[in-house]
Amino acid sequence: MDQPRFSDRARYWRSALLPGMDMVTAEYYEHEFSPHWHEAYAVPVIEAGAEMYAYQGRRHVAEAGTVPVINPGEVHTGSRAMEVGWRYRVFYIPVGFMHHLAGEIAAAAQPMPWFPVDVIRDPDLAKRVAHAHRLLEGLADSSTDKASAGDFPPRALSSNDPPGGDPLAAEMALIDAVSTLLVRYALRHPDADRPKADPPRVALMKERLAADLTEPLSLTDLAAQVGLSAFHAARLFTQATRMPPHAWRNQLRLQRALASLRQGAPVAEVAAACGFTDQSHFTRHFRRMFGVPPGRWQAGNAAPR
Known part of the structure; x- marks a missing residue:
């Protein structure tokens, strides 16, 4: 059967x-x-x-x-x-x-x-x-x-x-x-054993991407942070992280959203606080990563009261 x-x-x-x-x-x-x-x-x-x-x-x-x-x-x-x-x-x-x-x-x-x-x-x-x-x-x-x-x-x-x-x-x-x-x-x-092209510059770009998740940030601005052209900054970051900067930042936003969801914050407020354009944008990315919508994830991970 x-x-x-x-x-x-x-x-x-x-x-x-x-x-x-x-x-x-x-x-x-x-x-x-x-x-x-x-x-x-x-x-x-x-x-x-x-x-x-x-x-x-x-x-x-x-x-x-x-x-x-x-x-x-x-x-x-x-x-x-x-x-x-x-x-x-x-x-x-x-x-x-x-x-x-x-x-x-x-x-x-x-x-x-x-x-x-x-x-x-x-x-x-x-x-x-x-x-x-x-x-x-x-x-x-x-x-x-x-x-x-x-x-x-x-x-x-x-x-x-x-x-x-x-x-x-x-x-x-x-x-x-x-x-x-x-x-x-x-x-x-x-x-320690795998050579990387420029780990200090990648670390600086990660730091800038994470500093304020609601900040509108262009690739040119990010590249200027480390003294590179937009093209070279994007290539360096993607080679090191296997994600382009905008995708890596969205992943970080999703990770940071979990604590607020766990504390019971409304999904729309969490979406805005983490820099997503709206709740549907947040929900779409969240479900792709976690397999469930944020409201359902929140229901199973609420902090004890």
């Missing part, structure tokens, strides 16, 4: 066990993620179907049982690789947590961890990541403070999960999954 295709729905939430970490359970069929990046490590586990994504200049296919890690700040896309679509669970793990845990494991200061470009095909790791995600989702479902997140109904705990949700077991499973990922696959951050 042919497998029915997945729908387009996602459920975002957070856990008090690790402040700053977002999690999502989602399935997609028609939705395609436009090029975007995250400030955190994206650690997904594909549960069914398969996802195709562009990353580091190549196209990859992540099938069920794989862990296609995306490093922070790295541009990538996402779409179905099978007719049915794909279903996955994702951790968005803060850089600070990952870096600190790497040092704890090594009992010494470590460089920022970096993970391979290729899809990680490790059934044992996939099982650990999925187990930790399910336990944390179970805690969110049983919490009296949680806001129902998106389209997915509360998930029933399986026979392998502690009854009623056990924070101790959930946190242990999270540490186990992330430390296993680090021990088996972490590499040294490539920036």
Whole structure:
């Protein structure tokens, strides 16, 4: 019997066990993620179907049982690789947590961890990541403070999960999954070894782009900041970040919008404060990156009151 295709729905939430970490359970069929990046490590586990994504200049296919890690700040896309679509669970793990845990494991200061470009095909790791995600989702479902997140109904705990949700077991499973990922696959951050054309100028352009997200800014003005022509500034920035300056700035706007949405600010106010021309412009970009409209994301990520 042919497998029915997945729908387009996602459920975002957070856990008090690790402040700053977002999690999502989602399935997609028609939705395609436009090029975007995250400030955190994206650690997904594909549960069914398969996802195709562009990353580091190549196209990859992540099938069920794989862990296609995306490093922070790295541009990538996402779409179905099978007719049915794909279903996955994702951790968005803060850089600070990952870096600190790497040092704890090594009992010494470590460089920022970096993970391979290729899809990680490790059934044992996939099982650990999925187990930790399910336990944390179970805690969110049983919490009296949680806001129902998106389209997915509360998930029933399986026979392998502690009854009623056990924070101790959930946190242990999270540490186990992330430390296993680090021990088996972490590499040294490539920036120290990979020559770049002009990192100080790129850093200055990023600083100017981020200084005031509502400021109208031309490419000529941005280029003047670093003493280059508009053409050379655009080429330098795009080579370093894999995004032209305007697209990179829109991604930053979306990242900065999350805190205000989480605090319950109206979507229209958040859109204006982050420099989007109007709410529909904001919503269009937000959905391309997160797979849901900002109002639905906000419903599942409201700060506890």
